[in-house]
Amino acid sequence: GIKKKEVKILILGLNNSGKSTIVNHLKSEEDKVLNIVPTVGLNVEKFKYHNVGFTAFDMSGHGKYRDLWEHYYRESEGIIFVIDSSDTLRIAVVRDELDILLQHPDIVTRRIPILFFANKMDLRDSLSTVKIATILGLERIEDKPWHICASNALNGEGLQEGSEWFTQAIC
Ligand code: GDP
Numbered sequence: 001g002i003k004k005k006e007v008k009i010l011i012l013g014l015n016n017s018g019k020s021t022i023v024n025h026l027k028s029e030e031d032k033v034l035n036i037v038p039t040v041g042l043n044v045e046k047f048k049y050h051n052v053g054f055t056a057f058d059m060s061g062h063g064k065y066r067d068l069w070e071h072y073y074r075e076s077e078g079i080i081f082v083i084d085s086s087d088t089l090r091i092a093v094v095r096d097e098l099d100i101l102l103q104h105p106d107i108v109t110r111r112i113p114i115l116f117f118a119n120k121m122d123l124r125d126s127l128s129t130v131k132i133a134t135i136l137g138l139e140r141i142e143d144k145p146w147h148i149c150a151s152n153a154l155n156g157e158g159l160q161e162g163s164e165w166f167t168q169a170i171c
Contacts, residue, residue, distance in 0.1 A: 006048070007170060008075050011056035012101070013082030014090055018119040019056045020045060021153035022082060026054070026163070044068075059097045066100075073106035078113045078170045080162075083136075085118045085126035085150070095136050102141065113169035114146040115162050121150040122157075145169045 013019050023045055043058040055076075057069040079101075083094055101107060116138070118129045129148045133139070138146060147165045151158030 005051075007052045007077050008072070009052055009054050009078045009080060009170075010069070010072050010076040011045075011054060011080045011082065012059055012069065012097075014084065014087070014094060014097070015043065015058040015060040017082040017084040017087070018117070018151075018153040019058070019082045022080075022117065022119070022151070022159060023047065023054065023056055025153060025156050025159050063100075070104060070106070073104055076112065078115070078166060080115045080117065080166065082117045082119050083132060084120050085128075085132060086120045086123040088125070088127065091127070091132070091135055098136055111144055113166060114141070114144055115166045115169075116146065116148040117151045117153075117158070117162055118148055119151045119153050122152045122154065 011019050011023065027047060027049070043060075045054075045056040047054050055072055057065075057072070059066075059069065081098070081101075084090070087094075116132070116136075118127070118132050120126055127135070129150050133148050138148060147162070147169070149158050149162040149165070151162060153159065
């Protein structure tokens with residue numbers, strides 16, 4: 001039969017935004033996890049289920065490892081961008097990182113979907129999705145399908161909505 005090639009997804013965000021917690025949810029929702037490569041240095045996490053390979057990266061450390069995660073842009077067919085909605089101090093850093101991402105040569109010309117998780121929505125001082133979309137200037141993304149979804153990675157709220165949108169956008 002026809003062998004479908006693996007779809008590659010990148011999960012990005014600052015450290016402590018909730019990437020690992022979201023990844024753990026994605027894993028536990030499916031029994032068909034083929035292999036899990038545990039984090040080795042650099043806060044990289046890789047796993048795979050069905051035909052989808054996920055690679056998660058911390059966009060932290062003042063871009064020290066930027067080359068490393070940017071190396072994955074070319075082959076990625078979708079990006080999940082995780083934001084700590086309660087981290088108002090670093091929302092400007094998030095915006096800077098998003099700008100750099102959107103201007104990257106391997107991203108700028110491609111119509112790859114971007115799903116934003118406004119995570120930690122359960123925390124009292126978390127910013128709304130509308131507020132985050134405004135601060136990050138998401139309306140300017142006109143050449144790529146994108147979606148922002150509030151989530152609570154601790155209990156899984158919002159993750160399914162996001163995943164459903166993402167699956168549709170990728171296929
Ligand atoms: P990563 O560095 O991006 O992988 O972030 P982690 O997944 O390790 O999460 C960082 C911390 O935030 C951990 O203590 C998590 O338990 C916590 N956390 C993750 N998601 C949520 C959430 O939606 N709400 C709350 N209140 N805490 C969260």
